[in-house]
Amino acid sequence: MNNAEVIRRHYSLSHDPEVVADELYEGLYQEQTECVIFFCSVEYDLPALAEALTRRFGDTMLIGCTTAGEITPLGTCKGSITGFSLPKAHFAVEAALIENLHHFSFSDTNTLLQQVMQNFNQKAFVPVQGHSFAFSLLDGLSIREELVLKSLNDSLGEIPLVGGSAGDDLFFKDTQVFYGDRFYRNAAVIILVNTDCPFVVYSTHHLTPQDNKLVVTAADAEARVVHELNAEPAALEYSQVVGVPIEDLCINTFALNPIGVKLHDEFHVRSLQKVNDDFSLSFFCAIDEGVVLSTCKRGNIVEHLRKTLEGLKKQVGQPQLVIACECIFRQLEIDQLNIRDDISAVLKDYNVIGFDAYGEQFNGRHVNQTFSGVAIGMPNG
Template identity: 35%
Template sequence: MTAVGDLDRKPAEAVRIAVSHAGDAALALAEIKRQLVTARPSFILLFVPNPLQPDDVARALRKSMPDTVVFGCTTAGQITPRGYEDDALLAIAFQRRHFRVASILFEPISPVSIADVVSQTERLVAQFRPTPGRERLALVFADGLSKQEDILMAALEVGLKDIPVFGGSAGDGLRFERTEVLRNGEFHSNAALLLLLETDLAFSGLGFDHFQPTDKRMVVTRAVPEERLVLEINGSPAAEEYARLVEVPVSELSPTIFAENPVLVRNRNLYHVRAIQQIQGKHGLTFLSAIDDGLLLTLGRGKEIIRTLDAGLAVRDKDEAPDFILGFDCYLRKLEIERKGLDGEASEQFRQHRVIGFNTYGEQHLGVHVNQTFVGVAFFRPKGVAPL
């Protein structure tokens, strides 16, 4: 076991962090509990690596922390105080003196009942009365294979009104078989978890990618929107046309190719990534965001990813660096970074900027579901607490 103090030489003031690399859920939770023995959490976020089975984690959690409020999800990788990892059980204990939380589970979310999501969210907001001098924000964790995040986020935006919301879609390594969210000691698939937080910390939302549009355009000419499946692009089989545009044989299409050659959708003057998940059948392409007939797509080209990462994370509050950044980073970004041999540099950026979080199957940023994007919340030390 590696002690957290060895990982995080300058510990955050508002959270406590615990990490275990044990391959057994009971041993991993026992290590987490020991590392958090001095914490006084309002709640804990638990990000589960692919090697651990959610059912085993749930059983161990009920035995080791029966009286602790724990939320979380399965992941496609973790961002610990070391940076990128794949086999780390990561726990973030939000200190009681700085945070208050309320939660709701939407289940099932496929299909989403917009009216139910709006009404339940409005009820939660009304019951979670604000404290003077404190601010509220929301976090959302959704089943990353539900294909419902776009509609869910639109409904949450209505229900939350002026409360900002950030989050990530649960992952499953690179298996794409089953993703789950955690609430009250139980994991749930086909579900989404909404956390309403109140804090005395100042915070700032982050959202950035590293792509710019090219002059290569595509029109979706045949799609199955409810499955996020594109069958034809520019009147040709989707996989063949995409491969032609990125100038590789269809046989070489892979998650890495998709990561480095995303398609973009323009919204006014901004471009959002519509990431490709995988080939479906012989010629179809499954996407990680909403897709429809007639949608105009633009092939994207990457900018220098480490430089944009550093610039995007360099947020300040009156020249003060964040106490910590809770980060939701797309797994496709991690794939590209690893293929280019830049994972060490990216991890160093995360360490310098105090980022902790997980790799997602999609990101939620201020009411919009996006892909291949880093989304986060930077929390700053409460006033009167001297920086380390």
């Protein structure tokens, strides 16, 4: 940490909750801390971790989520916890918990968000417009991202939004967010940040659409399941188009053979989750009949990442923190290409802290296979 930095970044590789709490506190504590945000592996005893962190950090605002992998000051990690602290001198933070996503209510959520915005406007110390962003963390198995994002979009106005869906190391059983003093399932946390530091929100990927088309001809939109592509059983048609035998289809092959859709001149990946017994395909995000999907060509993920981070640096100066929500499919690709060390070297150069997510949120959209987040520069003056 150099003298100009006001954000602290740290991590722990220990699995002892008390040691973790002590190490994070020693690395993140600063006088007048406004907020601590952390990302942790599901390998931890989560109730014990929550108790230890709450006891160690006292009244400090604590927010976090479980992951499918962590981005730490060491680069990419598994089985760890990482985070950062924001000081009151340069950041004002307001946060809220949205519970019971399975029975999501627009009216109740909008009422909550109106109160959050009112509190945030009172707390902000520089103009909200142009000096604020929203960061969201959602239960990655809730299948409610689109509904939550619609409410957030309606409430946030011109405040940019970015975030990620909590993971659980690809077990797809238990993803949780942390708010206050405990972890929650079936919930989301929305964090509003006002700052006098320069920042930019971003979302990017290294994929280019190709000419092969897959039209969704039968689907269950609510369950995010596609039964037919091009009027054929979905998994069989996908297998034929990408040239991968049906018996080899799995999450690793999905990561290397992505498909997506063009919306408003932008290409958005629609990540596949699994092949079902009836040869239908489950997706990680919204999908419906009539959608025209394209196969993708993968670019050089290391060079694309470096160019992305260098571009962010040109906008905000040397970043003291880059918050990153990275789709787990990117890490699956990185591992299969055996380039984790190369990726970690780039991440360390730009002070990236974040996690591998089950989907990302960017300005009202639920996106997949992206590297999304916020780059924050040094304080002005």
